[in-house]
Amino acid sequence: xxxxxxxxxxxxxxxxxxxxxxxxxxxxxxxxxxxxxxxxxxxxxxxxxxxxxxxxxxxxxxxxxxxxxxxxxxxxxxxxxxxxxxxxxxxxxxxxxxxxxxxxxxxxxxxxxxxxxxxxxxxxxxxxxxxxxxxxxxxxxxxxxxxxxxxxxxxxxxxxxxxxxxxxxxxxxxxxxxxxxxxxxxxxxxxxxxxxxxxxxxxxxxxxxxxxxxxxxxxxxxxxxxxxxxxxxxxxxxxxxxxxxxxxxx
Numbered sequence: 001x002x003x004x005x006x007x008x009x010x011x012x013x014x015x016x017x018x019x020x021x022x023x024x025x026x027x028x029x030x031x032x033x034x035x036x037x038x039x040x041x042x043x044x045x046x047x048x049x050x051x052x053x054x055x056x057x058x059x060x061x062x063x064x065x066x067x068x069x070x071x072x073x074x075x076x077x078x079x080x081x082x083x084x085x086x087x088x089x090x091x092x093x094x095x096x097x098x099x100x101x102x103x104x105x106x107x108x109x110x111x112x113x114x115x116x117x118x119x120x121x122x123x124x125x126x127x128x129x130x131x132x133x134x135x136x137x138x139x140x141x142x143x144x145x146x147x148x149x150x151x152x153x154x155x156x157x158x159x160x161x162x163x164x165x166x167x168x169x170x171x172x173x174x175x176x177x178x179x180x181x182x183x184x185x186x187x188x189x190x191x192x193x194x195x196x197x198x199x200x201x202x203x204x205x206x207x208x209x210x211x212x213x214x215x216x217x218x219x220x221x222x223x224x225x226x227x228x229x230x231x232x233x234x235x236x237x238x239x240x241x242x243x244x245x246x247x248x249x250x
Contacts, residue, residue: 146233
């Protein structure tokens, strides 16, 4: 793969490049320093986050997309069955739904060892096209001096109140399909408003959808590629300017 400027990335397999810094992608949390977090793109909207103390979190955990190991925490959203599980592994200690089955907003603010997990509610479109208020959650994971946010199945741009509740975001996990979630033009508004140093695409089904998103994104952000779906993040190695990093998978 190549960066936005067209230069080939000169990397060994198992490495990634962010802002000119090449780092080994470590999959084992045991090798992490106290300021490092492992992030693995499992597929669709599911990432595995591993903290320095070994807490494992699966985002938008579903019956069709889940990590090979049992996470300690699973977050889920409800727009489609590809974002939640009817039968989550009973060994998962904390299953956090991004919606309230009884209606109204759901509020999560949970600390598990060295990670704080909280959510910001957003709305979704129902299957009939009506607005379902508070039907989606942006989950935020705070660990190792990093704030990682997963936009879930976002259907609208964010208000100043949403942005205030999110706070500073360092790593943003972004659905880029441009149809089922937010259309690309509006997603660019969200990315520019949050202004995270690192943005990672997800929820794009295949190369053509991803490339359509990247064609628009390059007008605002540099685009880089990783050879591996598992990367190690730290505050010290974040890009100096907001950058999109594509991980293998879809």
